[in-house]
Amino acid sequence: MAGPRPVVLSGPSGAGKSTLLKRLLRDYEGVFGFSVSHTTRSPRPGEINGKDYHFVSREEMQRGIDKGDFIEHAVFSGNMYGTSKAAVQAVQAQNQICILDIDMQGVKNIKKTELNPIYLSIHPPSVQILEKRLRDRNTESEDSLQKRLQAAIDDIEISKEPGLFHKIIINDDLELAYSELKGALKEEIALVEASKDS
Ligand code: ADP
Ligand code: 5GP
Helix, strand or coil: CCCCCCEEEECCCCCCHHHHHHHHHHHCECCEEECCCEECCCCCCCCCECCCEEECCHHHHHHHHHHCCEEEEEEECCEEEEEEHHHHHHHHCCCCEEEEECCHHHHHHHCCCCCCCEEEEEECCCHHHHHHHHHHHCCCCHHHHHHHHHHHHHHHHHHCCCCCCCEEEECCCHHHHHHHHHHHCHHHHHHHHHHHHC
């Protein structure tokens, strides 16, 4: 696909992916664009339809999948999530670095495509700290929280598979993690900034 190389941000729910990517989008306006996924989960307070996600019914999501509208899709914690072709194309049409925030199943499925992104995994310092962050975020029911913690334990183990990720960033101190993230992407950022100047 044309344009700069996309970036996959994966890692356990609650590790800090949204926090980090929102900062990138804010600090590098016009350089990065977010691939807005579809999901069947309910919006959290403050989430905007079409910006954070396309919030859809299961029927609508399944119709899109059947029509071949999705690059990848997965069930996570009882809800469907997926990256549409249109979401990625909308960012690439702007010549921006497309950021995908996807789970481990998404990573494995994107690996089977031609997208060729940089794969980064954001990890919490420990599962205990992850649990505290998820509880403090106050967005999950106890059932959803437990499913997310179990998925986190599995995913942290799978992430160690050699070659799966280009880099694993431990999000302990937010500033340090953000610096590491910017460092991992500095060549792509420079390429896009140079192309915008010319
Ligand atoms: P994800 O998108 O990976 O599910 P979030 O970005 O929503 O995770 O982060 C989960 C919670 O942890 C949020 O409430 C966020 O403010 C908080 N958080 C993120 N990074 C840190 C950090 N380095 N230290 C403390 N809290 C953090
Ligand atoms: P949340 O409900 O916390 O927003 O997201 C739950 C999980 O779904 C996170 O791990 C997130 O990365 C993942 N996710 C979000 N969008 C997609 C998507 O389009 N595809 C896949 N496979 N996972 C996604």
